[in-house]
Amino acid sequence: MSPRPETDDGYGAPYSALAQVYDRWMAADRVPYDQWLTFTGKRFAESGLQVRNVLDVACGTGMTIKALQDHGYEVTGVDASAAMLDVARARTAPGTELICLAVPDERLAELGPFDAALVCFDGANYLTGQDALAATLSQLARTLRPGGVLVFDLSTRRTFEEIAAAGEFGEDFGDFAYIWNTRHEPDTPAYEYLVSLFVAEGELFRRSVEQHAQRHFTRDEVRNALRATGYTDIAVSDNYTEREATDTTRRETWSARRTTGSIPR
Structure with a gap:
């Protein structure tokens, strides 16, 4: 969501x-x-x-x-x-x-x-x-x-732990790419994700960074x-x-x- x-x-x-x-x-x-x-x-x-x-x-x-x-x-x-x-x-x-x-x-x-x-x-x-x-x-x-x-x-929880264990990762789609970083406060169900997105604009790429907060139950x-x-x-x-x-x-x-x-x- x-x-x-x-x-x-x-x-x-x-x-x-x-x-x-x-x-x-x-x-x-x-x-x-x-x-x-x-x-x-x-x-x-x-x-x-x-x-x-x-x-x-x-x-x-x-x-x-x-x-x-x-x-x-x-x-x-x-x-x-x-x-x-x-x-x-x-x-x-x-x-x-x-x-x-x-x-x-x-x-x-x-x-x-x-x-x-x-x-x-x-x-x-x-x-x-x-x-x-x-x-x-x-x-x-x-x-x-x-x-x-x-x-x-x-x-x-298993999914969140697997993502956190992966550390920083990303993928290049050619005309856009992303880098994903996970932040987790130990002993809590809460996680934050910083998603850095690079989208082609002409010969350059525009960088945007979004912060997402989720939790497991x-x-x-x-x-x-x-x-x-x-x-x-x-x-x-x-x-x-x-x-x-x-x-x-x-x-x-x-x-x-x-x-x-x-x-x-």
Whole structure:
């Protein structure tokens, strides 16, 4: 998810520069959008609801929105980065509602109601503030209709530790390149990434540096937050598959349903 736009130390807003090359970068990593769509489609079917309209939080450049729209869903997108939404606007169906909003935000709860909501590709890992995960889950519960489906993923502690262990790394794509540095405060779940991006402008390259903050969560933290904010049928699996999540899982996929009763605030 594109996180809150506020920055420190003069760094650019997250995804402000990355937006222009983000899709090419992700294509190089072979992001399995089709696998994500297959998994979420199964969760929709299992709910017994006729899922028609979907809220895509941390929608980024609109890849998941476009995939959902191609399968007949009505989709509203939310992201904190205006630059990413500009790319999404060019990709998605004319008239798609795209809202620039950094969650948690009470305005999220005023949207909808939706049959389902998604937070894909580590978007929830950007919820670093105290109780930010629970606040966002509560707002999503209130934007879902009773019985509505929530699917989201989280990179695990194992993933964060592997990235931190790699130290500084980067890649050259020809007309753009990046250098990635990880900062981690020992004995905490919080990580900061400095991403230096170099994009060709004529014969020169323009350098931009973005600061990203993420964190990992234990399964108990996630499960307790879901229970406390009005969800049932809670399940977790390994990276958008039916495999059980284990200690070696690098990305967990969570699914749950909004309770049919009142939602805690």
